[in-house]
Amino acid sequence: MNPLAFFDTLYIVARLDKTLGNAAFAEIHLFAYLSCLMSLYARQPVSAWGYRFAVTEAGSPFCTEIDLACGEFVRRGFLTETDGFASVTRRGERELEFLRSLLQYRRRETYLDGACASALALPVGLVREALGRQAELRIADAGVKSRLLLEEVRLHRLHKDFAELSAAIGIGLKELMVPAVIWLNYTLQNGDQLGQAVSQGGTRA
Amino acid sequence: MTGMNLQAIGEFAASHYMAMIAEAHGDAGVVALRQLIGALHAFYQQIAPELCRSTLTVFRPLDPTLRPLSIRGGRTIRDFMTLPADVRLPCVVQVVSERELILWNGIQIEYQQLAEHSVVYRFEEEIETFYAGQLSRPVPRLGPTQCSAFAHPTFRDLAQALEVYRITWAQRSSCPILSQVWYDSDRLFIKSKPEDTMQEALCNFLRMTMRGSAEIRREQPMDETHPIDIKVTWFLLNRIALIEIKWLGQSKHTEGPRRGELATEYSASRANDGARQLAGYLDMNSVRSPTQVTQGYLVVIDARRAGLSAQTVSLSAREGFSFRDREIEYTPTFHRERPDFAPPIRMFVEPVCRGA
Secondary structure (H helix, E strand, C coil), X not given: CXXXXXXXXXXXXXXXXXXXXXXXXXXXXXXXXXXXXXXXXXXXXXXHHCXXXXXXXXXXXXXXXXXXXXXXXXXXXXXXXXXXEEEECHHHHHHHHHHHCCHHHHHHHHHHXXXXXHHHHCCHHHHHHHHHHCHXXXXXXXXXXXXXXXXXXXXXXXXXXXXXXXXXXXXXXXXXXXXXXXXXHHHHHHHHHHHHHHHHHCCCC | CCCCCCCHHHHHXXXXXXXXXXXXXXXXXXXXXXXXXXXXXXXXXXXXXXXXXXXXXXXXXCCCCCCCCCCCCCEEECCHHHHHHHCCCCEEEEEEEXXXXXXXXXXXXXXXXXXXCEEEEEEECCEEEEEECXXXXXXXXXXXXXXXXXXXXXXXXXXXXXXXXXXXXXXXXXXXXXXXHECCCCCCCEECCCHHHXXXXXXXXXXXXXXXXXXXXXXXXXXXXXXXXXXXXXXXXXXXXXXXXXXEEEEECCCHHHCXXXXXXXXXXXXXXXXXXXXXXXXXXXXXXXXXXXXXXXXXXXXXXCCXXXXXXXXXXXXXXXCCCCCCCCCCCHHHHCCCECCCEEEECCCCCCCC
């Protein structure tokens, strides 16, 4: 069991539970991926995230460690599950409270928090749509069945966009909800163009 | 990369309300914004923004202990279920915490002044604006079926989503995308070849509102020549839905020498054609993907009217609504014989009628 995926899963379900009433299992993967992107925005190396994402045939991010954590949490009674949607139990809340007190998760909580807060400003369907238009997941559209996402060699465009975004809104801003929502809005409006450019020009600008 | 404006994201960010609030009030402003948006979600769950005919002003001071409005008559709200009974627009709401508001009914305020030390939100004539410091920015409209960016219905069930679309957005052609299919403002005639717009309208709605792992895509090929109109894939649940859209009614040519002439007319038999077509797609899919759980949905946009001719410019209610309650008879009844064929959904779109 990957302890980082463990923490992220419980945190994300608790946050989406509060905002949306529950969390679909697919949405946990989605917001974990967005959280990882927020860590990239904060200039952390992708290798520091602690687990990898693959892209499914449908063009969505998926993580085996998150999937395992979901199953384990339901088994342990930290989550309840109905028709593919999860909610946190009291037991899960206590477990999360304990985990949040540990120093090792403090920094990544910032990224998770910023990503999950985007669900306040955008319907989850549009978060999914925006991420689906992101170049990394668009390349998957071209018929690659399963591939690891966010390999450093392909992140040039993303790093450039994030650098420009952070220059525009202020590097010192602690609240990552702002870059998350702005970047998602931007991708919704421009994602087709970005995806095509990456497909035509290769993975480096 | 050709044709790319590498400055675009910076310019886009500078015009966004969140960047504006961060610029005006820093991290404290963003904290205030989060609480304000949370309150808006709760507010709009009780009071639909479509029903807000006058101004709503909501603010959250940077210092949550402040009470900047010294106006008497503010009511403290801790149970948001009482909002429908308590709110009378125009009104002003202070967000005290996630579970507490102060409400003043029937007043307008100097919100620009308030924005010096608060984050202020205004909803007026379906336009949403944030104010912070000396600045203001509109909230981007995310989709045509969304009255407020902070009130978005979501659905776990596709059939439920389609039913809500039928009642809320199709029935009176309130969907701004669907509204583009009409040749005339009274919705008597459809423009020639409306299929693309109808697909886009429903697809857009489903993308915004479907929860879970639902991926919604248009015109997915079933074989070399036949695409299904909309395909919904739930990748974690091994389920897909195939949606076929058919329209009924009378269309008119919109361009060229035949502009204004009658074009295609589709009657109830077109719905039966659609049902047979969908059954065929389901059969094809069961061969290609035998392990997937598949459900087919036939959506019929019903714009049939009685008494139409090329010269018709208005209809009575009796003529315009003559097909409103006339359900389509299907032969064969795939929805009764096949477990993978959902009951067809007929969406009658009301015309504007003049006279009884």
